[in-house]
Amino acid sequence: MVSSVIRTPAIPSKPVEACNALEYSSRLQRPLSNKTVRVKKEQRRWGTMAFMFGIHALTIYALSPIFWSWQAIAVLLTLYWITACLGVTLGYHRLLSHRAFQVPRWLERIFATCGALSCQHGPIDWVGLHRHHHTFSDTAADHHNSNKGFWWSHMGWMFEPIPAMRTVPRLTGDLQKDGYYRWLNKNFLLLQIPLGALLYWIGNTTGAGGWSLVLWGIPMRLVLVYHVTWLVNSATHCWGKIAFDSGDGSKNNAWVAALTFGEGWHNNHHAFPYSARQGLQKGQIDLTWQHIRLLNAMGLAKKIRLPLFAS
Numbered sequence: 001m002v003s004s005v006i007r008t009p010a011i012p013s014k015p016v017e018a019c020n021a022l023e024y025s026s027r028l029q030r031p032l033s034n035k036t037v038r039v040k041k042e043q044r045r046w047g048t049m050a051f052m053f054g055i056h057a058l059t060i061y062a063l064s065p066i067f068w069s070w071q072a073i074a075v076l077l078t079l080y081w082i083t084a085c086l087g088v089t090l091g092y093h094r095l096l097s098h099r100a101f102q103v104p105r106w107l108e109r110i111f112a113t114c115g116a117l118s119c120q121h122g123p124i125d126w127v128g129l130h131r132h133h134h135t136f137s138d139t140a141a142d143h144h145n146s147n148k149g150f151w152w153s154h155m156g157w158m159f160e161p162i163p164a165m166r167t168v169p170r171l172t173g174d175l176q177k178d179g180y181y182r183w184l185n186k187n188f189l190l191l192q193i194p195l196g197a198l199l200y201w202i203g204n205t206t207g208a209g210g211w212s213l214v215l216w217g218i219p220m221r222l223v224l225v226y227h228v229t230w231l232v233n234s235a236t237h238c239w240g241k242i243a244f245d246s247g248d249g250s251k252n253n254a255w256v257a258a259l260t261f262g263e264g265w266h267n268n269h270h271a272f273p274y275s276a277r278q279g280l281q282k283g284q285i286d287l288t289w290q291h292i293r294l295l296n297a298m299g300l301a302k303k304i305r306l307p308l309f310a311s
Contacts, residue, residue, distance in 0.1 A: 004302045012271035013134075014247030021139035025132070029166035049159050059223045062215035071208035072216035075199065076224070079117075079217050084225045085261040087114030089288045093263070096123055096175065097130045100276035101292055101304040109180055117195065118225050122185030124175045128168030134273055137248035138237065146237030146249050154234035155226075192218055228259045236266035243281060244271035252284070262286030272307045280307070 091111030094100040112123045120126055136142045143164040146153040175181045196214050203213035240251030250270040257264025265278040265286065279286030295301035
């Protein structure tokens with residue numbers, strides 16, 4: 001591990017000053033080319049609202065006793081790990097957004113595909129919005145500014161116009177070069193179709209019930225991963241302890257960390273966003289960091305970035 005680690009100065013990162021945030025964000029929203037681009041009139045995102053209503057309704061339906069089985073629970077937990085931990089936390093977040101470590105390109109694409117299975121945007125949009133959030137955290141330019149309240153930072157922001165989407169091209173040049181990521185960004189929703197077919201086949205073959213595994217493995221799992229992920233935007237900006245002056249409202253929250261494989265050590269993360277390890281203090285369990293350590297032991301992870309004081 002020692003030879004694979006890059007130690008960086010332990011100087012806490014801070015977002016753009018609130019007084020300059022809107023102006024700086026507006027500059028990032030300008031088109032990359034000189035061609036005239038027609039900007040669509042921004043309006044409430046009814047499609048997102050309908051999708052969220054439908055997926056939550058299906059989750060309630062999946063709780064019907066006729067769909068309960070140990071196999072369904074096993075599918076839910078397995079896909080929760082694959083999509084929330086390997087996909088969102090390790091793949092989209094620490095690997096792609098912050099480049100906290102490196103893995104071979106084929107493995108990076110596997111992690112990105114796991115992230116796309118979470119239906120939280122494709123990798124380019126997810127990474128772009130996340131980088132924008134760190135740049136403007138808890139300022140008026142932040143799309144899920146926690147100063148607007150728990151509901152807004154948890155999910156309310158998704159139903160309104162998101163000007164930050166226009167900054168994605170300028171913030172994701174490294175991912176835009178990859179043709180697979182461009183394809184995945186446009187077609188991430190389609191991945192649920194082969195997954196659903198596989199779950200239906202497994203359910204019928206094993207006697208667990210095809211629709212039982214589909215409902216627990218897709219809508220119920222999506223809703224679970226959605227809300228657990230969103231807690232990092234909402235709960236960890238409301239409750240917890242502050243270890244570093246990160247210039248925003250981020251806090252370290254143990255119970256969110258337990259649900260998110262270590263993402264709840266959010267104040268640590270905002271202070272040192274490049275760090276592959278987020279549980280920086282004694283007793284802070286960070287399961288995603290343990291995955292990275294395992295990848296390193298297997299010779300698959302290198303250039304692992306940590307602040308100087310992290311052991």
